[in-house]
Amino acid sequence: MRYHIQEGHFDLPDDGRIDRSMNVLAMPDGSGVTFIVSRDALRAQETLAAFVERQMNDLKRQVSQLQETSRNPIGVGPAMRSLAAIEIATRFKQNGQALHQRQAVFQLPDGRAVLILTASSPEPFGESELALWQRTLASFQPRG
Structure with a gap:
């Protein structure tokens, strides 16, 4: 499905995900990868x-056992070149449950606005989840 937000749109799997408010797209039963914008x-x-460093420091104070497993510069959008971004992979516990996350943090063309796309799962990301993540990042189109 083409999921539209004020800043643009993403192509996300059309497999029953529902919008649970505040741009949280999750499977109805809570399984699989949840996308948060x-x-x-x-x-x-x-x-x-x-900005990313400040946000990570805040997160360390809010969650238990935060482990940042990677932080890399990436591109977001067609051919992964449209917008510069920083990708962060983390795992931590929240309310006693393990969570694995991938985040892409990118500055929108206006220069000040930041968009954060998060993929979150109680399970480690496998090949199919990482491929879905990459397709989602590549599909981003800023609203023009």
């Missing part, structure tokens, strides 16, 4: 890398 803004003179 959130928005924020850079502070004055803040770089995207500094």
Whole structure:
């Protein structure tokens, strides 16, 4: 399905996901990968890398046993070149449940707005989940 948000749209699997508010797209039974779209803004003179560092420090205070397993610069959009982004992979416990996440944090063309796409799962990401993640990132089109 083509999922539209104010900033653009993503191609996501059309396999029964429902919008549970605040741009949370999850399977009806809570299984599989949940997609979360959130928005924020850079502070004055803040770089995207500094924003990510600040957000990760906040997350460390909020969740138990946070482990950041990778942080890499990536591209988002057609041919993964349209927008510069930072991808973060983490795992942690929330309410006693293990969670595995992939996040892509990218600055929108307006220069200040930040969009964060998160894929979250109680299970580690396998090949099919990583392929879905890559397809979703490649499908992003900023609203023009």
